[in-house]
Every structure is written in structure tokens, then in C-alpha cells.
Amino acid sequence: MSIVIFLLIGLAAGVLSGLFGIGGGVLIVPALIFVARLQPTMATGTSLAALLLPVGALGAWQYYKQGHVNVIASLCLAVGLAIGAYFGAKYAQTLSPVALRRAFAVFLGLVAVKMWWS
Template sequence: MEMNQILFLGIIGLVAGFLSGTAGIGGGLIMVPAMVYLMGMSQHNAQGTSLALLMMPVGILAVIQYYNKGFVNVKFALILALFFVAGAYMGSRLAVNMPEKILRTAFGVCMLLVGFKMILGK
């Protein structure tokens, strides 16, 4: 691995972690496009790499901060986690067998829909 790749990955990770901690957004929202467009990774590889990162307790320090201020609904988090695992399994089974162009388009459409919803409100 080249030094500039390590530097880019470090910057991507730092920005994604910062935005995750400050805005509660998923790291994949930042990391996947950054890995595709800055690192030249395929959509499949970027999504897989982003998911691999989630396996580690990377968010634990941010969660502690929110929990200490009373901003974590533990019951909701546990229920979400249970169904997240099932959804992640089903989604990954679909995504790994999907053509690259369709997968990238689907990812972009999801980002647009979420963005419009956030901008336009309820």
C-alpha cells in the first residue's frame, strides 16, 4: 500500500468518524463515495470495506458521550440492532450479486432520497 493511499484512507476515516460523532450519520454515507471516487475502488469493494469497519466497536466512544447526556434510547437501539442484522444479511446477499452499475445507482438514489427528506422535513 502506498503512502498516499494510507493518507487518503486516514482522511476519509477521520472525516467519516467526525461526522458520525457530530451528526449521527452513518460512516458509509461518507466512506463509500470517498472510496469509490478518491480511491478508485469498485462499489462492491467500497461497500464491503465500509461494512467491515462496522464490525469493530468504532462508535463506542461517540455512544458513550451521547449516553452520558441521556441521548440514547437503549431499548430502541437493541430492537434496531436485532433487525439491522437480519436486514444487513438480506441486503448483502442481494448486493454482492448485483451488477456494479445498478448497485452504484441504487446507492446514489438512496442518498438522494434521504437528503431530500432531511432538507424538506416531515
């Protein structure tokens, strides 16, 4: 049963990633916490592991073919993501599951408010 749940979460994240460029933090992590019942650090680590190259390559290729990829920006973002993910993951290991879940909820709430009013 859990394999089916993971496949469905991945499918949903893939569709939303292709549509909106989201997946990991906005869909996969909450789904792993609430549907698959993983602890926040396990959910985050699992999401990061799933998003390793070349998962985004096929979606990015479709955008690139239409001229919708800034390659320099993508490379710079990748460097920042690699460094940031390392330090973010290191810090997350020091937080309790409740603190991490609440911090994540605050982050999502702030993003939602910004999206709504902009």
C-alpha cells in the same frame, strides 16, 4: 498514499458520525468509490468491516453519559441491522457495479429531498 487516504476518510467519517450519526453509507462508501477508486461492493464491504464493534462505542458513550441514548431502541436497531446487513449484502453481490452505484445515488437523492422539505 492509500493508507493516508483511508485514514483521512475514516477521520472525516468519525467526525460526521459523532456530529450527525452518519458515516458508513453517506460518507465512507462514496469516498471509497470516488477517492480510493474501489468498486461499490468492495467499498460497502470495507465500510461494514470498519464499522464493526467497538468503533461506535466511544461516540455512543459520550451521548449515553448525557442521557441521549435509548438503550432498548439501540439493541433493537442492532438486531435489525445485523439481519438487514446480511440480506442486503447478499443481494448486493448480484448487482452490477453500475446498478449498485445508481441505486445508491437514488437512495441519497431521496434522503436529501426528504431532509430538505421536512
